[in-house]
Amino acid sequence: MRVLIAPDAFGSTLGPVQTATALGEGWAEGAPHDDLRLLPLSAGGPGFLDVLERAVGGTTVATTVSDPLGRDVPAAVLLVDEPDRRTAYLEASQASGLHLLSADERDPALTSTWGVGQLLETALQEGAGRIVVGVGGGATNDAGAGLLAALGAGPASALARGGLALRDAGADALAGLPDVVERFAAVEIVLATDDLIPLLGLSGTSAVDAPGKGATPQTAQDLEGALGHFTDLLTRALPHPPLDLLTGAPRRLDREPGAGAAGGLGYALLALGARQAGAVSEVLRVTGFDVAAAGSDLVVTATGRLDWTAVRGSVVSGVAEATMATGRPAVVVAGELLVGRRETMSMGLAGCYAVADHPREVEAMVADPVATLRARAARVARTWSPAR
Template identity: 35%
Template structure:
């Protein structure tokens, strides 16, 4: 019997690779003869670049770049073992985690450092870039990233603007004459798991601006600026992408990637599963075990569990899910293709205890589900 183990991380307690180890520990206790294939997954957010780098036999590249407030910082990205694909997370250079709480101000922050990572990847001759855009500290529509790649943004008098959120409303011209010509020679795929438009009440500023430090007045200014950027960019590039699902991701970086990089936006988990050849692994499995820290309705909208459930359902392979918090109904689990779902918590406990004991809790829950599954099949 072949079991595929393919979990996401349990945030705050176990990385995806550690979840793999814990699940494997439980399997071996329950059914030592099982053949196990373990592969850590991610949904396109934090940790995705590291996982894809490891899966492809690649290595990490350290680069000195500008952080969201234009200070030098160290960032890394990955390159595949065949030297052809770069795996970049914008949060490494332009992420909210790089700022103290009192430093958060999306009128001042910029994605310039993300553009520097792309430039470094181009310098190394890659043919494809996979860019994750979760966890941003910015609402600049991607103009910082674009400036690092040679674009210039000017006001009505022709003065070059600082590439940050506060400049969006002043943009009158976009000069693309010095844009890096190598952008036309690479394929760029953006991992994007939100569907917000660029501007408006459901757009980047109103929905995500407050968590980046924007007060109501700043949110309104940023929203107006993103709408202005859309008008100018639509004129320059000949297409309006502002209402495309994901245009508002990462403070409008989704739209910026479409305009300035001619990129493709894709669901993050789809990208990861494609790179990791998960469809073939599922087809060859008798049981798939996955998990993440919390399973709720958001999980069913595009996380690792949802992506695996769709594959398993299509191939009639049972899918078992272990998690810390289980907040979906049996009907929701059945509808999406989950065969079995359980919380790993085996008694009342506080968060610290659950996180400290996570490895053993996952192992024990896996032991129980594997015994049940194979007992029903007459194997154990």
């Protein structure tokens, strides 16, 4: 049997490539007669660049950027030369990822996206005519203010001290924004995310995502106010605000789908002229997933946690939908399975298998994710591909 193994990252412990390798080793143990192909995928978070480099090659430019607290960390820009332009792929989490902070350092009131701006600057200096920014797994909630400061839109003292400090930003804090927008005017920027939440409001980034990054309810409320003040400043500083095609009135960028992605990082990119595109669909396209799935008898994907948030806009849902179009079955191996059969059937999955069903198994999975994932993959392989 021809099996395509196309997983996302396995939580925060294994990246997509490591997950695919562990699944492949387990499957080979359970069904050694099968023909396996590994095709790791990503939703724009950690591992985004590894997945794309594996698929399309290109040139990796190593650099050093600031992490969410201003410390130097290694990062990279992937450059792919196309017939008519150079595309740069960026992984925002290399500079702003939650995984860069210890548990007691996580505070979205203080963290900054300055390092993501440094990645954009590197891509621009390398001659990119198209910049694709994968966002996800971020530790920030500053509406991309740090990113804009790193590009020269305003002083770091006002914009790069975290989201909460934005409430004190003065009227001239974004005086350099017109020049920054002009520098990127000829560059196509793609905000690669499937997180379509707005910046502000009850369904905005401060209310929905900040608590998972360490914010208390009061901090989340304070961040909402600070980001509201920042949007007022940016709206006044933006030289040519985009217009609604129907009404001709200026569009509210803070209400655009994806503006709240990665703590509002999407908002700053939209201000630079970015267009939003699904990260999963972009990765599926670049990796040639449709062709690979059509040439397989079974597709196996994986994720660390399959809950209601993964029903749409995730690698699992993207794989299930694309595989269904080929008429092939798709199954998922999840660290934890927190949705019922009705939800998984609606996604188009033919089978769902949890690595951990009980607290004791969760502890074992966290202690040794590779071994537990391999063992589960071997059992699933014996179910779907019995020995000859």
